[in-house]
Amino acid sequence: xxxxxxxxxxxxxxxxxxxxxxxxxxxxxxxxxxxxxxxxxxxxxxxxxxxxxxxxxxxxxxxxxxxxxxxxxxxxxxxxxxxxxxxxxxxxxxxxxxxxxxxxxxxxxxxxxxxxxxxxxxxxxxxxxxxxxxxxxxxxxxxxxxxxxxxxxxxxxxxxxxxxxxxxxxxxxxxxxxxxxxxxxxxxxxxxxxxxxxxxxxxxxxxxxxxxxxxxxxxxxxxxxxxxxxxxx
Numbered sequence: 001x002x003x004x005x006x007x008x009x010x011x012x013x014x015x016x017x018x019x020x021x022x023x024x025x026x027x028x029x030x031x032x033x034x035x036x037x038x039x040x041x042x043x044x045x046x047x048x049x050x051x052x053x054x055x056x057x058x059x060x061x062x063x064x065x066x067x068x069x070x071x072x073x074x075x076x077x078x079x080x081x082x083x084x085x086x087x088x089x090x091x092x093x094x095x096x097x098x099x100x101x102x103x104x105x106x107x108x109x110x111x112x113x114x115x116x117x118x119x120x121x122x123x124x125x126x127x128x129x130x131x132x133x134x135x136x137x138x139x140x141x142x143x144x145x146x147x148x149x150x151x152x153x154x155x156x157x158x159x160x161x162x163x164x165x166x167x168x169x170x171x172x173x174x175x176x177x178x179x180x181x182x183x184x185x186x187x188x189x190x191x192x193x194x195x196x197x198x199x200x201x202x203x204x205x206x207x208x209x210x211x212x213x214x215x216x217x218x219x220x221x222x223x224x225x226x227x228x229x230x231x232x233x
Contacts, residue, residue, distance in 0.1 A: 061133055064147075065210060069133045077101060082200035095199040102195035105208040106188075113184050114218055121223030122230070124216055125151040126161065131211070149212055149220055154203070157223070158230035167203065174225035175232040187224065191217050 038046055050056045051073075059070035075083060078101055081094050090098075123144070130147020151157060154167035163169075177183050189196050192207030206212050212220065223229050 063133055064131050072133075078195055085200060090200045098195050098199035099197070102193045102199075102205075102208070103189075105205075106192050106196060107207070107214075108188070109214045109218070113181075113188050113221075115179075115184075115222040115225055116215065116218035118219070118222040118226040118229040118231075120216075121219035121221065122158075124149045124212065124220050125157055125223050128153060146213070146216065147211065149206060149216070150204075151220065159233070160230045170224060171231060173231055174227070174229070179225050184221070184225070187221055188217065191220065 038049075041049065052059070057069070059068060059073075061069045063069055063072060078098055081098055082090075085091075085094065125148075127148025128150040151170075152161070152163040154164045156163040156165065156169040156171055158171060186197075190198075190203075191212075193205045194201045194203040195205065204211060207214070207217055224231055226232065
């Protein structure tokens, strides 16, 4: 009993990781390998079994972008390639494929890349609102500027607030880099689809996945570049 309980606990933790990462659904095959016995299943196989076979998670719940929670767990081609690495460094072949596919997804504003309102950008960068799965889904129409960019979770952005340390600090971003066309394009690209430069990065594909609109990205960029923004003070 102790062994089964320990493995089940590990599987539950793995299950949450799989939900966050967007794991592929292959529960039937994985469960078959363990013969239906939890004690014989790997943590990954158990996690998939708990999620997809036992109805422990309500995968039919609708999500804000359309579709269901289960659809979120189906990996696209980039995610499949990166998942195959299993935490190992990105090899040159994978990097080339991922960056090439990612650059094809980037769409630029009709009037060119322009900076928006840094004050709106600040709100977006420091907001994690939106796209949660639950019995009371987020209503984006009630948010002043829609779902947030959640930038603060990984980056320190300005000295007036405390951000995360998973990603590099962005304090003084525009002050240090200037605002040439080249740096504006690079920044837009990285926000839109960071895999275009950093294959298999953990940074979300903000534009490519429609988490922020082109206009919202312009506001976030203004927050990074505008001399009046707290980022550059």
